[in-house]
Amino acid sequence: MTADIRKHSAAPRRAARAPGVRLLAALVLAIGCLGGGGAVQGQEPAARPDPQHPGMEAMNVADFLQRPDYQSLLNELVTRHKFDRAQLEGWFGQSRVYRKVQDKFDSPAEAKPYAEYRNIFISQRVKDLGRQYLEDHRELLAEVHRRTGVEPTVVAAIMGIETKFGNVRGGYRAFDALNSAFALHPTRQEFFRKELIEYLLLCREEGQDPFAYDGSYAGALGMPQFMPSSFRRYAVDFDGDGQRDIWTSNADVAGSIGNYLSRHGWRSGEPLALEVELSPEQAQRFNLGHKERFPLQRLLSVGVTLPPFAPAGPTSSVAVVSYDESDGRTRYFVLFNNFFSIMRYNVSVNYAMVAKELDDFFEGLT
Numbered sequence: 001m002t003a004d005i006r007k008h009s010a011a012p013r014r015a016a017r018a019p020g021v022r023l024l025a026a027l028v029l030a031i032g033c034l035g036g037g038g039a040v041q042g043q044e045p046a047a048r049p050d051p052q053h054p055g056m057e058a059m060n061v062a063d064f065l066q067r068p069d070y071q072s073l074l075n076e077l078v079t080r081h082k083f084d085r086a087q088l089e090g091w092f093g094q095s096r097v098y099r100k101v102q103d104k105f106d107s108p109a110e111a112k113p114y115a116e117y118r119n120i121f122i123s124q125r126v127k128d129l130g131r132q133y134l135e136d137h138r139e140l141l142a143e144v145h146r147r148t149g150v151e152p153t154v155v156a157a158i159m160g161i162e163t164k165f166g167n168v169r170g171g172y173r174a175f176d177a178l179n180s181a182f183a184l185h186p187t188r189q190e191f192f193r194k195e196l197i198e199y200l201l202l203c204r205e206e207g208q209d210p211f212a213y214d215g216s217y218a219g220a221l222g223m224p225q226f227m228p229s230s231f232r233r234y235a236v237d238f239d240g241d242g243q244r245d246i247w248t249s250n251a252d253v254a255g256s257i258g259n260y261l262s263r264h265g266w267r268s269g270e271p272l273a274l275e276v277e278l279s280p281e282q283a284q285r286f287n288l289g290h291k292e293r294f295p296l297q298r299l300l301s302v303g304v305t306l307p308p309f310a311p312a313g314p315t316s317s318v319a320v321v322s323y324d325e326s327d328g329r330t331r332y333f334v335l336f337n338n339f340f341s342i343m344r345y346n347v348s349v350n351y352a353m354v355a356k357e358l359d360d361f362f363e364g365l366t
């Protein structure tokens with residue numbers, strides 16, 4: 001894969017640029033749950049052409065630092081996390097804020113109907129890249145499977161969605177991206193305040209300065225697109241070289257994806273979701289939606305038949321969702337435990353459904 005040839009260098013590591021899905025989904029939650037952090041109003045500092053991104057303009061975080069929200073953030077970093085204030089002011093002073101980048105948050109792919117959303121992520125190219133990825137990393141993925149229980153095809157599905165196997169590049173300095181969201185979006189400020197703190201802790205733990213890592217416009221890191229808090233909790237040094245490198249180490253990337261799902265309840269060998277036929281009468285018996293969970297037995301008891309699949313006991317908690325195809329057909333899917341694990345990676349049902357489709361495709365290759 002392309003990541004193989006991206007060796008370490010003194011230059012900032014190039015993280016794949018996010019389609020942003022996981023983050024956006026998290027943000028939708030953040031917006032819903034957290035509300036505004038305040039103190040974002042007022043006149044915006046002047047934007048200037050940005051040397052790193054030709055054609056784009058950036059503001060300097062230095063111009064924001066006297067704001068109460070930044071002062072409060074710096075105070076917490078100094079008093080609670082023992083950072084040096086002068087060093088912090090130096091870092092933040094060099095960071096930039098992008099208004100244009102933040103506009104991307106306003107049109108999340110998750111808002112699209114599934115039939116449309118799916119086309120963003122599933123293409124012949126992604127299928128071909130996935131086939132190659134599975135071939136190139138057969139032993140590694142078998143080892144990830146052994147150690148985490150997560151199947152190679154599932155790791156491949158996540159890799160395909162997040163960064164098209166490392167081929168979707170670009171990116172921003174992760175510190176700039178996190179500052180942009182913190183500085184400019186009151187409704188996301190609390191979420192990004194936490195991620196900024198996690199990010200600085202992560203840099204300290206990994207022995208890097210805050211400009212060492214590139215990320216997506218939302219500050220997601222590396223090929224698995226982990227937010228800083230997820231990196232700290234779930235990234236693993238799978239190849240044992242002493243670094244958690246989710247930018248260029250295929251082993252750390254695949255191992256970290258496996259670890260993330262494993263830690264979120266993955267059950268080896270079980271399906272994500274299965275399509276079922278439901279008559280209108282049968283469909284009326286259930287509340288549709290991923291939050292409406294009930295024992296699998298209830299579905300079987302009204303005569304719904306499932307295709308053969310690896311065991312998920314009759315008491316397994318399932319849900320049923322539907323979506324409309326572009327030709328108007330309504331399709332129904334039973335969601336199992338592993339679908340819900342994928343939704344811990346990204347809270348969108350659409351995202352998990354794309355993972356299911358890609359997983360099915362990759363399984364069909366073997």
Ligand SMILES: [Ca+2]
Nearest residue numbers: 237239241243
């Ligand atoms: Ca490593």
